[in-house]
Amino acid sequence: xxxxxxxxxxxxxxxxxxxELREVSGLVIGSIDSLWxxxxxxxxxxxxxxxxxxxxxxxxxxxxxxxxDWEDLTQDDQGRLFIGDFGDNRRARAQLQVYCYxxxxxxxxxxxxxxxxxxxxxxxxxxxxxxxxxxxxxxxIQRADLTTYHFVVxxxxxxxxxxxxxxxxxxxRAVTAAAIHPETGQVALLAYYFKFRLGFIPYSAANVYxxxxxxxxxxxxxxxHSRRISLFLATQYESLDFLSAERLLVASEQTVFIxxxxxxxxxxx
Numbered sequence: 001x002x003x004x005x006x007x008x009x010x011x012x013x014x015x016x017x018x019x020e021l022r023e024v025s026g027l028v029i030g031s032i033d034s035l036w037x038x039x040x041x042x043x044x045x046x047x048x049x050x051x052x053x054x055x056x057x058x059x060x061x062x063x064x065x066x067x068x069d070w071e072d073l074t075q076d077d078q079g080r081l082f083i084g085d086f087g088d089n090r091r092a093r094a095q096l097q098v099y100c101y102x103x104x105x106x107x108x109x110x111x112x113x114x115x116x117x118x119x120x121x122x123x124x125x126x127x128x129x130x131x132x133x134x135x136x137x138x139x140x141i142q143r144a145d146l147t148t149y150h151f152v153v154x155x156x157x158x159x160x161x162x163x164x165x166x167x168x169x170x171x172x173r174a175v176t177a178a179a180i181h182p183e184t185g186q187v188a189l190l191a192y193y194f195k196f197r198l199g200f201i202p203y204s205a206a207n208v209y210x211x212x213x214x215x216x217x218x219x220x221x222x223x224x225h226s227r228r229i230s231l232f233l234a235t236q237y238e239s240l241d242f243l244s245a246e247r248l249l250v251a252s253e254q255t256v257f258i259x260x261x262x263x264x265x266x267x268x269x
Contacts, residue, residue: 017260026073027239041069071124091120113160125178166220187211187219206230
């Protein structure tokens with residue numbers, strides 16, 4: 001969940017993330033000075049709370065679980081954080097889960113899920129909406145048209161089978177993060193493309209896709225608007241959330257040439 005809390009004058013347009021968030025892959029904006037983050041696979045099972053400038057205020061070590069492949073972070077209307085441990089680049093994981101952490105009560109819970117017909121997907125994007133978790137798959141960057149599938153899982157503890165809701169083909173873009181504005185219902189998908197030109201020159205491009213005027217629960221069937229946020233530089237954008245109805249915060253992890261950073265972008269219809 002995100003709300004209209006951070007105004008243009010209160011949040012820097014760009015800021016460097018600390019070294020502790022060099023592989024950032026999840027973001028939730030809780031309040032004007034409460035931004036929740038986590039890193040992806042191979043890092044400790046930790047949540048980081050920063051202020052609006054990305055300066056770490058506290059670190060929560062969830063030592064009872066592991067970060068097998070944390071890929072995205074979302075929040076429900078009660079302030080509980082959902083951690084998506086469902087990354088599966090090799091399409092081989094038998095156990096997929098989402099952890100639910102309540103920062104107020106310091107309580108941790110979880111749910112497990114699988115896909116129908118014993119299929120395997122890689123997921124790096126999801127958000128909470130009306131007691132359900134909405135997951136968007138990431139295609140392997142091997143061809144021009146990349147498909148993202150929209151699955152739905154109940155946001156309750158237990159073992160679930162994900163329900164396939166919709167799909168959408170994006171031209172040379174693989175989805176890495178998702179968010180929904182709780183008041184307007186706008187949906188945003190962050191997606192990028194990466195390859196080596198001439199076999200050794202890294203090239204990337206990234207867009208945010210906005211969806212409005214969709215049938216209830218069928219976000220990918222709405223009106224789609226696109227905003228390009230990077231071109232040429234090998235920037236790996238992995239997380240986003242709404243700052244307001246017109247602005248988002250997007251963040252990228254560290255690469256060989258670029259430090260981890262976040263920047264504010266504006267949606268222009």
